[in-house]
Amino acid sequence: MKLLKTFKAELIKQKRGLIWIIVFLIPLATTGAMYLDIYLRDYSDFLARAQRHGLNIWHLIILENHFSIGWGRFISIFVSVICSVIFYTEYKNNSWKNMMALPLRKSCIYFTKFITILFFTWLLISLNTLGLIFAGKMIGITEPIKIYLFIKYAAYQSAAVLGIVALHHWLSSYYSNTLIPIFIGVGGVLISAVFFNFSPGVGAYFPYNYHFYIPATEGPSPLIALFGGMILGVVIFILGYLEFVKRDIV
């Protein structure tokens, strides 16, 4: 019950905040980008590409969104921005002391922040996925929507992103300068390309790499992203939790 109350309080803190603009505007932009992508390249060319690769057109839209538009690459940076914005509320008003003075365990505070970040991240992913369907319908795709494909895409992303959420949640709780975790996030995204291309074995343990595996039609299995994200999410969360609980918040 306390957890639910604290979560509600976290949402109220963000009531007129920037986070809602980020979470709604970014998927709106990706929907627009997807529509423009197909519109500029010509729909018949798009259809021909789908047939050439033996893919369903909705699957091609997912691949376009993930790789050509760069959603897969940028989701890690969006997560780091969400974490920074949520923790910025505490650092800006110097309200950590007030939070610690409340009759709440540190573990409850840490866990609630994590759930809040996860909520906004999953909302972002869901809206992006819905936006793809909307963009496809706006273009005039007549093929029936493969709902299973989109649910799988959103679900794999939601699991794969857990490691990054846990890591950036920890970093944002640690650094009062909220730009440092974003800087680390950008670095992680850049290094992920190197790991994926040159050292895929090590890359399977690097949370920023998992977006490469998600909508894969060939190559490494997307299950690496699914299980890797969940396992790393739990491990990094526990490490961050232990460090946060022991730390003196001044």
Place this chain on the structure above:
Amino acid sequence: MFKLLKIEFLKLKHAMVLTTATICPLFAVMLGSIDLLSAVAERGNDVLQWSNLIYFIGLYFSVIVYVMCITIVLAMTGRIEHANNGWKHILSLPVRKDNIYFTKLIVGVTVISYCVLILWLGTILTGKIIGVDGPIPFELVKTSLFSYYSALPIIAVQFYLSFSFNHIGIPLAVGTALTFPVLLILNSKYWIYYPWTYPFAVFNTRFFQHGPMELLKFICPVSFIFIVLAGYIQFKGRDIL
């Protein structure tokens, strides 16, 4: 104004601004070199040329690193005053508002030029270490200078955002969101209308038509001056509370 500049540069000391501006280009150099070395492993030493090294480094630097570096550095510079109500303190000093605004702009622009300088030096050093053949081409100097020049509209927009908004998330979110569709827009004929594509266009002139590239020489300084002046007028008229 000179004293003000000295003080502003002193403020950067503990703000990790210079660290960010140093690490970002070195990162791009490292990643570009790794790509070149793997190309050498596949296709032999013929690939080990300055033009290829500049191309690979440019790919990383111009698409993500440079633009995110500008966003983060200018957000950090703005944060120095926004945090702890610094604006009230600085504006209560016997200093003109114009001087404060232009000093901040000079500091931001200097840090970004430092970033490009590090890229240039890092590229030369890496080229020498990995054994790239031939003398250092003038193209490298030209590309570095022009990449800085091409990012002027981005610098102006990010400076305006980090200056005008108290919340650090706004310049970050806008900078990230506008970097996001760069690759998509680059593949269309409308890239000339989107300033975030300019650094990439400069690093990869072979893929872009000559005519629109010539327009950049006019668009970049004009848009920079226009946005900076608009920000200055707004800053002068604003009550800082």
